[in-house]
Amino acid sequence: MSSSDGILVVMEQTRGAWHKMSWETLAGAQQLGGGMPVTAAVLGHDVGALAAELGGKQIAKAIAVDHALLASYTADACTAALTQLVAAVQPALVLLPHTYQVRDFAPKLATRAGRVLVSDVIRIEAAGDGFVFVRQLFQGKLNGDFRAAGAGPHFASVQAGAYRVDTLAAGSAPVETFAPALDAAQIRARVEEPFRESARAVDLTAAELIVSVGRGIKGRENIGMVEALAQALGAELAASRPICDNGWLPMERQVGSSGQTVSPKVYFAVGISGAIQHQVGMKGAKTVVAINKDPNAPIFEIADYGLVGDLFEIVPALTEEIKKHK
Amino acid sequence: MKVIVAIKQVPSRDSRLRVDGSGRWIDPTDLTAEINEPDAYALEEALQWKEKHGGEVVVLCAGPAGATQTIRDALAKGADRALHIEEENLTAYDSLRLAELLAAAIRAEQPDLVLTGLQSDDLGYGQTGVILAELLGMPHGTIIMQTEKTAAGIRVKRELEDGWFQFVELPLPALLTIQSGINKLRYSTLMGIKKAKSKEIKALTPAALGVTPGGAAPLEKLYAPQRGKQSRLIEGDARKQAAELVEILKHEVRAI
Structure with a gap:
């Protein structure tokens, strides 16, 4: 052949x-x-x-x-x-x-x-x-x-x-x-049946709006700030892998190749650089809003709207502004 | 139980990168370096194996003289000794040549277990571990989230895609590529840092290991990517950015 x-x-x-x-x-x-x-x-x-x-x-x-x-x-x-x-x-x-x-x-x-x-x-x-x-x-x-x-x-x-x-x-x-x-x-490996950890309590795949947080948030104590934004928007809270690895948010909120694949109407990427492993999970979003201090972060390649700046200033300002309009 | 953990030093994550004059690598001026993140988890897993099962942890690192900093950190955390393959220009090796370099150093040690991170933050080939396993004739497991010793060898939890996992048992000696988040990283103690100063770092050279640079598919050119999609940048101070974005979300995106 x-x-x-x-x-x-x-x-x-x-x-x-x-x-x-x-x-x-x-x-x-x-x-x-x-x-x-x-x-x-x-x-x-x-x-x-x-x-x-x-x-x-x-x-x-x-x-x-x-x-x-x-x-x-x-x-x-x-x-x-x-x-x-x-x-x-x-x-x-x-x-x-x-x-x-x-x-x-x-x-x-x-x-x-x-x-x-x-x-x-x-x-x-x-x-x-x-x-x-x-x-x-x-x-x-x-x-x-x-x-x-x-x-x-x-x-x-x-x-x-x-x-x-x-x-x-x-x-x-x-x-x-x-x-x-x-x-x-x-064949040296003895393989067992693949399994899922548990039934997913959080289904991000159906969410209309997702606020997702990444490494830029720096510490567990700052997650609440992003959670407040999600709440003001009525959005689901999600995260990139390192946030879940650190235990700052549960694994079931992870978006990316090892987590969930989502396609919301709007995806807010907060402090997420946008490595391919993350992009795979969210590039089906209709609109992507990226907030990041690094103008060269790969997330801006797939973002429709980019806010370059300090997320610790932008996120609270955005939460406040959204509350005004709701 | 002898565990070898292969680690790499890479530029810090938030580095601003510039391509150097050769057009083949980045300009190291003003860059700070750190241990490749998944390798830090591989090191931690090796240290935990030693604590549970006894034996020795040997750190293996190929890289420039400046990588000594990362090697010392690993010794301070508890590794017993180190092998440093001194090579200023690692990018001159393709993925196979680089693995041949590491394999030559590992063979002489006859370890029971070889651990490494699942991929590097700089080149990101994600294949050094698997190539090493083939060169060393060892079975391997990739993207490992859990390890335990069994009568027959080692039982590991592999991460599959989309939230799936699988347990696999391998005979020893074996090679594992470790996923970030498998364990909780330790900090080095003052005592550890002090002890590290007297630990052995054995210098090796590619020539002595019988490996020359080059290969069938080396990196030819490095450059900034062209933007596929132009994002609309919303400028101004935070308050102004927030106000403009909300206007867009209301009237253009119609999401709120």
Whole structure:
């Protein structure tokens, strides 16, 4: 099944449900393609139906990588299966969505191939005999170009939101099954069933207005000030990860890749720099208002309204002003 | 039980960054440095393992001479000794080369457990730990929120996306990448700071470890991102900003 010079996209599914970033990555591969054939693969056990769905996209081939030992994810089985798949397909580029699962195995996969994974990329350009990958550094404050030249396979994982799912082109492609040779003795991890900590007492996903607080608030004793703003607005209170890590607000109020994904009418980001892990959870907001002292904070890239200044002055003034108008 | 914890020194979080003359890294002038945040939690987890199960905590740090400050802090918190791979220009190494550098130093120590933060605040590759595990032939767990010793090895709680978790048991030796918030960080005591002065920091060089800079996909160019969306800036003093925003929220956004 050799398709030299093509792109291999490794899609992610859990118990038969797609990870939506997989489709973004596939859309990226289609755009980059420009004549390069795109092969899309899905790993698991009994994933024929998912592979058939892939066959309905504008790609050269869909592959079901099927094995009983791929039923539950382990880095060892996944790496072994994909090592064999990459050897069979011989792509110039392997693209993966930058999910938590990909972060767990893709560096291992690339290392086993003696290659380098360029992780969490926001843009890919074909350049000469290789690729230029653009990724963010310093929590989104700067961008960096990474050039991977020469013979493939090159490996890259694609950041959430880098490509739009709605640009994904439909088509009709043949579907194949690939049966990797796996041995239970290769799998060193003994995995238990995934679980959720507890039923969520706070559902931020339905909130119309959210006031979210980040590191800029400096201390637990200042949270009350932001809470007062939320109360005046009739908004839900939320937070970025460090606030919950410190125990200043409960984990269930966390917005971001490890917390909730919200899409309110207005999202107030108070003292939040806007690292990608946070943006993933809130960029579906219709309107974003950012209050931050650093004019270069990445949050201003997705904010509709920006208030650069001292949140300890702005937040109380805003609370007072809102109370006047209600 | 010997635990190696790989830590990195990075610019402080609220630093204003400027690209240097080479166009490949930031100008270090006027920048203060600190331990990479997730690495601080990895160090704390290592110290707690030693307290519970005995043994030794060895700090491993690749970085410039100035990283000694971060290494001393780790020793003051309770690490027993340190390995410092002295390299002024870490960005000349791609992620694989950098991990090869660390792996060469770790191999000689034959640890039972290797811990590191899940990603760095500067380069943010988020893959050094996993590459290390593959190079060292160890099983690994990523984004770990809890660890416990078991008869068979170690049982860890992995953070998955969207509020999901999973327990995984691994045989030792193993490598874990630690998530911020896994534990409560300690402060160094005066006694600890005093003791740290006599603790060993062994200097290593890339040449002695047999690793050269470069690699297949190094950083070629560093630059400020182009703004995708122009936010409308609301200016003035706090009172004026607040008043204007409320007008917008009422009449344009219609949210209040």
